[in-house]
Amino acid sequence: MKTQNNQLPTGGSRAVRLDSFGGPEVLDVREVPAPQAGPGQLRVRVTAAGLNPMDWVITADADAAARFGLSLPAGFGTDYAGVVDQVGDGVRSFAPGDRVFGGALSRAVADFVVIEPAGGTAANEVHHTPDGVDDRTAATLTIAGRTASAALATVVPGPDDTVLIGGAAGGVGVFAVQLARIAGARVIGTGSATSADYLRDLGAEPVAYGDGLADRVRALAPGGVTAAIDLYGVETVHVARELGVPDDRICTVAAQVDGVPSAYAPNAAPGALEEIARLVETGRLRVPVAASFPVDQIRRATELQAGRHVQGKIVIDL
Known part of the structure; x- marks a missing residue:
């Protein structure tokens, strides 16, 4: 040894x-x-x-x-x-x-x-x-980066997408918001009122969670939302469905909803974590x-x- x-x-x-x-x-x-x-x-x-x-x-x-x-x-x-x-x-x-x-x-x-x-x-x-x-x-x-990578791979955001991310200010949200932005997507992130500046700093447009979320998202994105990731529970799933997002472009992490795919850390693609580390090293991800x-x-x-x-x-x- x-x-x-x-x-x-x-x-x-x-x-x-x-x-x-x-x-x-x-x-x-x-x-x-x-x-x-x-x-x-x-x-x-x-x-x-x-x-x-x-x-x-x-x-x-x-x-x-x-x-x-x-x-x-x-x-x-x-x-x-x-x-x-x-x-x-x-x-x-x-x-x-x-x-x-x-x-x-x-x-x-x-x-x-x-x-x-x-x-x-x-x-x-x-x-x-x-x-x-x-x-x-x-x-x-490791855990947050792998989880976010698996979620992004499920909904595959791109430059033509507006992605709604629920619980965007949390540990996985740090990665999910920035990875979606790196992919070219517009990101709307749910959080508390006190997290608004933090979400903006990550590159997301903040929106308060809770009653009336669907209407607030519509006001922010009158052209519609095309993908959604729920990192906290099921509120974002229900709102995404209400906004017409198909189930195969919605992803959950902390809950399960019939018909909606879930993402977990072990599901991340080989090399995903090394790529995240490289993005951190080059300053593209904080x-x-x-x-x-x-x-x-x-x-x-x-x-x-x-x-x-x-x-x-x-x-x-x-």
Whole structure:
């Protein structure tokens, strides 16, 4: 096994763990044995971990956890960035000292994660971090970037489209709005009144969600809406249908509606995440970090994330 500085690390490490399902109150920072990379694996010294709504959703109760193959005791968080510090036999594309980012399902908020590079899914993946992307930003890309890419691939927006994006100010919305604009589409994004300037800064035309949404969208786009992505629930789906958008050009992420396709992070096309990282590196796509917290404030950070009113991403520093 190759290690950075050619030395095996000794001692323990920190990891966020939970022994029962529930809210932020069940999360604790524990001293745990440092995991070791085996054959075909590498170990990452995590420097930053990005939070997503799915992190607390899948640890809220046993049924949700079971859908993702999780059981107690469990870790927390999926998005990570850091530096490779161990490489097991058979791993050829990574070496100690490489900066990397990726996904480690429900175990990313820890000093170390062990990854199988051949895994290739958001639950177990690793990518080289471009030189122009800092670790905090890299730690926000995997779940939200994959999800947005999959949603955009479902509705395929282009220069002739006006796309309505529901929940556009959230973590996935950051990516969805900008990817649609890069594709040449006009974007109308729903959000609260306080998110209007934020949405404009991303490139969307803001519109308040709630009663009367269809009329407000009609006023903004008298020529019609041609595609829609609902990142929050089903309000945008119903409004898009009312505005005449066909079901095959509507996409959901956080809910299911008969006849309407859904998009999930694992459905993103091969290479989608690397392309998003390149867009970030070249400045064509920005990822606002709304707040960062040290790992010992994981409960506070998760409470903020669970409030669903964060404009941008929340990152845990390790």
